[in-house]
Amino acid sequence: MKKKTSDNRNTLYESKIFDINFRGTSNDLSRVKVFTNKSSIQIEKQISFDSENEHITSVEYFAGSVLSSILLSLLEQSKKRGSIIEEIEGVLNLSLENPLTLAGVRGYDEEPVISKIMITVFLYADLEDNEFDDFCTKALTNSPIYNTLKKSMKLEVLFKKLL
Amino acid sequence: MSLLSNDRVKVGAVIYDPKVTVIWEIIADFFKEEGLEIECVFYKDYEKQVDGLMNKEIDIAWNSPLAWLDTYLRTDGKCQMGSMRDTDRDRKTCFIVRKDSGITNLDGLKGKTIGFGAIDSPQARLIPINHLYKNGLEFEEDYSEKRFDIGVGLHGDHVGGELDAVKALMEGTVDAAVALDLNWDAWKKDGTVDENQLVCIDTTDLFDHCIFVAHPEFSTERFLEWQKVLNRMDYNNDDHKNMMDMEGLKEWVEGRITGFQQLREANNYLKFFDK
Numbered sequence: 001m002k003k004k005t006s007d008n009r010n011t012l013y014e015s016k017i018f019d020i021n022f023r024g025t026s027n028d029l030s031r032v033k034v035f036t037n038k039s040s041i042q043i044e045k046q047i048s049f050d051s052e053n054e055h056i057t058s059v060e061y062f063a064g065s066v067l068s069s070i071l072l073s074l075l076e077q078s079k080k081r082g083s084i085i086e087e088i089e090g091v092l093n094l095s096l097e098n099p100l101t102l103a104g105v106r107g108y109d110e111e112p113v114i115s116k117i118m119i120t121v122f123l124y125a126d127l128e129d130n131e132f133d134d135f136c137t138k139a140l141t142n143s144p145i146y147n148t149l150k151k152s153m154k155l156e157v158l159f160k161k162l163l
Numbered sequence: 164m165s166l167l168s169n170d171r172v173k174v175g176a177v178i179y180d181p182k183v184t185v186i187w188e189i190i191a192d193f194f195k196e197e198g199l200e201i202e203c204v205f206y207k208d209y210e211k212q213v214d215g216l217m218n219k220e221i222d223i224a225w226n227s228p229l230a231w232l233d234t235y236l237r238t239d240g241k242c243q244m245g246s247m248r249d250t251d252r253d254r255k256t257c258f259i260v261r262k263d264s265g266i267t268n269l270d271g272l273k274g275k276t277i278g279f280g281a282i283d284s285p286q287a288r289l290i291p292i293n294h295l296y297k298n299g300l301e302f303e304e305d306y307s308e309k310r311f312d313i314g315v316g317l318h319g320d321h322v323g324g325e326l327d328a329v330k331a332l333m334e335g336t337v338d339a340a341v342a343l344d345l346n347w348d349a350w351k352k353d354g355t356v357d358e359n360q361l362v363c364i365d366t367t368d369l370f371d372h373c374i375f376v377a378h379p380e381f382s383t384e385r386f387l388e389w390q391k392v393l394n395r396m397d398y399n400n401d402d403h404k405n406m407m408d409m410e411g412l413k414e415w416v417e418g419r420i421t422g423f424q425q426l427r428e429a430n431n432y433l434k435f436f437d438k
Binding site: 103108 | 178179181182184185188204205206207208211215
């Protein structure tokens with residue numbers, strides 16, 4: 001019989017923690033370039049209030065990360081179960097509190113903060129209602145971004161089954 | 164203060180929606196292309212903006228009519244008046260009742276409850292109260308005021324208070340409501356209000372709305388130069404049209420203070436700036 005150990009000396013750091021490093025630069029002191037292992041992204045603004053803005057902002061990358069992480073965790077779970085998801089789509093609504101501080105309006109000095117994110121995921125999956133709920137809830141536990149944010153802000157994810 | 168001709172002219176604007184900053188960025192780009200750079204300074208409310216003008220944080224302020232009056236009084240009438248939008252001229256406030264109320268004129272509002280906008284709204288409170296007074300209805304005596312204080316400090320820029328008053332009228336919690344003619348017309352057009360249920364029984368005399376105001380010590384020559392550039396905005400130019408549509412005008416016109424007479428009367432009657 002194998003004996004379980006609680007001896008921390010036998011716990012390898014790498015088995016518990018995966019560290020990732022990023023580097024960001026700004027050659028023109030205006031835009032920021034963030035490097036990944038083999039690629040990079042360039043960001044010009046934290047947020048834009050202009051509906052015509054064509055460049056992806058920090059807040060948009062953030063929202064994209066959250067939504068994609070949740071959808072991908074569902075798709076990964078689906079593959080493990082033999083591709084039970086046939087269609088998937090997600091909608092994310094983000095509420096930024098105190099935007100006028102960011103816009104530099106005098107008289108506003110409250111910290112801008114993303115106070116709420118509401119996500120609705122629409123799924124077509126051949127599962128009974130109970131199975132569907134269990135599947136979605138379990139899949140969500142594999143989203144590190146969801147797990148991180150749920151502890152620090154109002155983050156709600158709704159799953160809607162497409163018939 | 165921008166006294167040197169190569170200094171950027173500092174222009175103040177009150178902002179309650181971050182999307183409006185985009186309009187001012189476009190205006191700033193237009194001025195830059197025309198060879199006269201401006202710096203936009205944004206304020207939370209008109210009181211702060213008038214303070215900013217008085218303190219010379221800004222040279223020119225895009226003022227509400229009440230902010231114009233505040234500036235005018237604080238500078239003993241020495242502030243300089245600039246352009247206004249064509250749509251700022253000759254506005255009026257509508258007095259609206261339910262058709263089935265039996266109220267057909269202002270006399271019928273005696274003893275009734277009237278829904279007004281924010282406490283500092285020229286079009287949805289101050290001017291209509293003055294109009295009622297001129298027509299024999301004393302404030303706080305001949306009718307009850309039910310105020311909808313949305314966006315206090317914005318001088319009625321936010322439509323919320325006016326709209327809430329009209330909604331209260333539709334719900335029957337007030338007997339009448341007041342609204343700027345442009346809002347009343349827009350609500351009838353988009354179905355916000357049902358013309359079969361509500362009717363306008365009277366309007367105020369015509370008044371003017373927003374206006375650019377410069378500090379008394381800002382170079383008049385520079386102010387005229389700045390306005391000359393502003394007036395180059397051409398609604399027939401597609402690039403300008405978009406910007407002008409966002410700001411709600413087809414043409415910049417010469418500012419005037421005759422259109423603020425009713426507001427001055429209202430301030431004297433209600434002692435608004437004495438409080």
